[in-house]
Amino acid sequence: MSTSKKMPSKTYHHGNLRQVLLEAAQTLTAEVGIDGFTLREVARRAGVSHAAPYNHFADKTALVEALAVHAFQELANALRIAVNKHATPLSALEEIGVAYVRFAYQHPNEFRFIFRNDLRPSAESATNQAGERAYAVLLETMKSAQSFLASKDIELLALTAWSTSHGLATLVVNGPRSDLTQNLEGVEYLARGVMQTLQEGLFKR
Amino acid sequence: MSTSKKMPSKTYHHGNLRQVLLEAAQTLTAEVGIDGFTLREVARRAGVSHAAPYNHFADKTALVEALAVHAFQELANALRIAVNKHATPLSALEEIGVAYVRFAYQHPNEFRFIFRNDLRPSAESATNQAGERAYAVLLETMKSAQSFLASKDIELLALTAWSTSHGLATLVVNGPRSDLTQNLEGVEYLARGVMQTLQEGLFKR
DNA sequence: AACTTATATTGACATTGTCAATATAGCGTA
DNA sequence: TACGCTATATTGACAATGTCAATATAAGTT
Numbered sequence: 001m002s003t004s005k006k007m008p009s010k011t012y013h014h015g016n017l018r019q020v021l022l023e024a025a026q027t028l029t030a031e032v033g034i035d036g037f038t039l040r041e042v043a044r045r046a047g048v049s050h051a052a053p054y055n056h057f058a059d060k061t062a063l064v065e066a067l068a069v070h071a072f073q074e075l076a077n078a079l080r081i082a083v084n085k086h087a088t089p090l091s092a093l094e095e096i097g098v099a100y101v102r103f104a105y106q107h108p109n110e111f112r113f114i115f116r117n118d119l120r121p122s123a124e125s126a127t128n129q130a131g132e133r134a135y136a137v138l139l140e141t142m143k144s145a146q147s148f149l150a151s152k153d154i155e156l157l158a159l160t161a162w163s164t165s166h167g168l169a170t171l172v173v174n175g176p177r178s179d180l181t182q183n184l185e186g187v188e189y190l191a192r193g194v195m196q197t198l199q200e201g202l203f204k205r
Numbered sequence: 206m207s208t209s210k211k212m213p214s215k216t217y218h219h220g221n222l223r224q225v226l227l228e229a230a231q232t233l234t235a236e237v238g239i240d241g242f243t244l245r246e247v248a249r250r251a252g253v254s255h256a257a258p259y260n261h262f263a264d265k266t267a268l269v270e271a272l273a274v275h276a277f278q279e280l281a282n283a284l285r286i287a288v289n290k291h292a293t294p295l296s297a298l299e300e301i302g303v304a305y306v307r308f309a310y311q312h313p314n315e316f317r318f319i320f321r322n323d324l325r326p327s328a329e330s331a332t333n334q335a336g337e338r339a340y341a342v343l344l345e346t347m348k349s350a351q352s353f354l355a356s357k358d359i360e361l362l363a364l365t366a367w368s369t370s371h372g373l374a375t376l377v378v379n380g381p382r383s384d385l386t387q388n389l390e391g392v393e394y395l396a397r398g399v400m401q402t403l404q405e406g407l408f409k410r
Numbered sequence: 411a412a413c414t415t416a417t418a419t420t421g422a423c424a425t426t427g428t429c430a431a432t433a434t435a436g437c438g439t440a
Numbered sequence: 441t442a443c444g445c446t447a448t449a450t451t452g453a454c455a456a457t458g459t460c461a462a463t464a465t466a467a468g469t470t
Contacts, residue, residue, distance in 0.1 A: 017417085034322065040457065049419045051459080056417090060458065090408070112322060117239065117379050128381045150409045151402065159373070159395070160402040164365065167372025171364075174322050176333045190364070197356065197365040201406025203295070204355045222448085244427065254450045256428080261448090265427065 018056040020046045025067055029109045034116070039063065065119050065127055071110035072130035078103045079137045089145030094195045096138055097165040101191035104169035105184065111173055138162055150201075164198050165191075223261040225251045230272055234314045239321070244268065270324050270332055276315035277335035283308045284342045294350030299400045301343055302370040306396035309374035310389060316378055343367055355406075369403050370396075 024045040029037055039060045040050045057063040082099035086092040104111040119127050135158070142149070142158045151157055168191060172181050180186035229250040234242055244265045245255045262268040287304035291297040309316040324332050340363070347354070347363045356362055373396060377386050385391035 038457070039459095050457090051420080052418055054418095054459075093407070115375065115379055117317060121382075131381070148409055149407060150405055153398075156398050156402055157407055159376075160369065160399045161407065163372035163376060163399055164369040164403070165372065166376065167368035167370065167374075168364070169372075170320065170375060171368060171371065174320055176336070177326070193358075193361050194365045194368055197361055198369070198403060199407045200355055201408075202298070202354060202362055202366065202404045203406075204353055205410070243425085245425080255426095256451080257449055259428075 017046065017048065017052065021053055021056060021063065022066060022070070025063060029067070029113070034109050034112045037064075061120060064113065064116065065125070067110075068113045068116070068119060068127045069130045071107065071114045072127065072134055074107070074110065075100070075103050075114070076130070076134035076137060079134060083137060083141050089141060090148055090199075092141050093145055093161070094192065094199065096141060097161060097168075097195040097198070098188055098191040100165040101169045101172060102184070102188060104173045105181075105187045108173045111169065115170070135162060161198065164194060168194050222251065222253065222257065226258055226261060226268065227271060227275070230268060234272070234318070239314050239317045242269075266325060269318065269321065270330070272315075273318045273321070273324060273332045274335045276312065276319045277332065277339055279312070279315065280305070280308050280319070281335070281339035281342055284339060288342060288346050294346060295353055295404075297346050298350055298366070299397065299404065301346060302366060302373075302400040302403070303393055303396040305370040306374045306377060307389070307393060309378050310386075310392045313378045316374065320375070340367065366403065369399060373399050 021042055025037075025042045028042055028045060039053060042063070043050045043053050046052075053063065057066070078099050079096050082095040083092045086095050114127070114131075119125065122128070138161060139154070139158050142154050142161070146154065149157060172187055172190075175181070180190050226247055230242075230247045233247055233250060244258060247268070248255045248258050251257070258268065262271065283304050284301050287300040288297045291300050319332070319336075324330065327333070343366060344359070344363050347359050347366070351359065354362060377392055377395075380386070385395050
């Protein structure tokens, strides 16, 4: 909300349109959800003609991909913050999962954008790279907790934890509304319970 | 593929269009993926005019929802079969997760359809009801394994297991292609590892 | 000042979802 | 059997969208 109006800055023509477009896209998404999202409406809100965006994005998918990358970075930040808040690697591990689910709950459309599949595939896509960086946060934390863990296969443990968090997050975002998914407290309570279950395991020993 | 051509059966006009539309929609999805999916193209393939589908489905979303319900039933079947194949509740529990991920890998577009969010929300939607039925399979199995489990909170355990399977499934379907997600064996290997990790827990004791 | 290049606009095009008006076929009933 | 009713299908429109080509305009360079 700061980089839009004032300071034409280093860019040429109108202002720095690319940035304005991204911001307009974000507020539009917040208003109409991920489905009513339209390139032309983004342009309208940015106050430019319907074809102007094509100077900054190859097509609609490219715009969406830029949003997804941004959202992924925000997710990675949220995870990092969660880690740093917690002294022990064990509680950090739990908190990563909670933070993941919280992010999904608080930014449902960003979350959906990230995992939309009308993005370009390919391993080199910017989205996937951003994803790798978020995953790296989990992997690091897992490593630093190594001595407390049940297995040497850190990758497998990390994948399991990621799967669990991601699964719960999508259920919270897309699944049926239940009492517990109505407010943040409920969601965090749920996430904490699930993460603890994951840590202790399903089975009795 | 059986109910389409032969036997005009109990329905009136053309044939039983509704069924034909659903089948056309499925093969179209298989060909162009979930994005290039178009109502008019479905009608074209069914050999009817572009507005004919509106006699059987309120709108595009309704058609998609019908597909999602069907896919959800197939998923529930796959889970049930997995349960029945395994004698002990414990191995059944593991196999449910594997079956879930396998289904996603083998029917990626069906899977995407199920969890598309351009479906109608609301708890009474047919999709959600179908989902409840699939979830019930897991819940039952969980109950029958109760004496082996670490907690009395079956709901929480089930939610955790579902989250994990679902998360891994979406990662396999939408995530970046890795060596292990290229073929069915790799996917099953991964799923089994993740489910076992979930059962034993992340932490040493 | 003239030229080049980056950026924006205009106007088109095919395609899509949807609706209203119209046609047609199958059914029960007189 | 003929009639009419209702379910089903077609036709033709409409606004909206993503995208492209042609054109304009401003910025920066020489």
